[in-house]
Amino acid sequence: MAQYKLYGDQELVQLMRSDDEHVLVEIYNRYWDKMLVVAINRLGNQEEAEECVQDVLYKLWSLRHEFSLLKVELSNYLSRAIRNQSFNILDQRHRARVRSENYTPVEDINLLSPERQLIIRELQEQIDNSINALPPQCQLVFKLSRHEGLSNKEIAEKLNLSENTIKSHLKKANKDIQGNMGLLITMVFIHSFFQR
Template sequence: MTEYKLYDDQHLVQLMRSDERAFAEIYDRYWDKMLGVAYNRLGNLEEAEECVQDVLYKLWKLREDLDLVSLELRSYLARAIRNQAFNILDRRYRERVKHGNYTPTEDIYLLSPERELIIRELQQQIDDSINALPPQCQLVFKLSRQQGLSNKEIAETLNLSENTVKSHLKKANKDIQGNIKLLTTLVFFYTFL
């Protein structure tokens, strides 16, 4: 009996044309990975399973014509999952629009307690970063971002040159971004992964 686990992907693709056990090995080898990717994109286990099943069904239907000489099976399946997930998301969007249940801002206002906490922590980190700026730089930043004054208006108000105002804003942005970079990275991983 042939041990399909020992074959590489290219060989399995070739064998799959005449032996469904090779397809079963591809299924076993990639099901969990594909399901994980689909679930991350769709956020719904049922739809993710449907997505993976559709991709594997298409792979089976195309087995006679499939030529993966220049592309690895892993890359092919990843791209197929991504495209199928986009199709499902598009279908989901069209159904919501069709039934009139879609408002673009609807999800923004539905914050979980975890997301509210993350937003509060991020805002606190930004405030702390602003307060850590040198006094002149802090004043320029607040006039620009909080009061909406232009660089020229700030320069006239504080009796500074526009280039000095630009320098202060550049420094403020750099310092604030540097201070919140770790927190935003953590927020990103928590939210999207």
């Protein structure tokens, strides 16, 4: 069993295709903690998070003959799989709540006052304008990162750039967007403070 610790992810995936169950044990030992943290952060429940991780590992094992890693690290794949499984669990949780007898949907109550709705719209507009004001390459990198959820490495490969260039673009984008948001956020804070 000790030799499996020396294998890289690609080698483990290859061995997994030959129905070697020790590979699954190694993947479990290598990534369980990281996967569990992601699941707990999304679900807020230890038991559901553990079940989520088990489901992802079970699915990985059931797909072992077709599964391959193409330009993606196993850790990134598992992180995305946990995210997707968490969304499924949250969706099931919501559906169960809707079906329960005691649940009454709040349809006609608008929880946001017209002023707050306006503030939210203005904030979203300001964010969109700040993103659109970025240089084209910087804007593309930011959207691939934030909207599509790609890692720096994946973006670098997709755009044929270095990871350091991607980091620089993201740093600039965050700095510019935060700079553009500063005044509006101050105004929102002042408005909220005086509405008390």
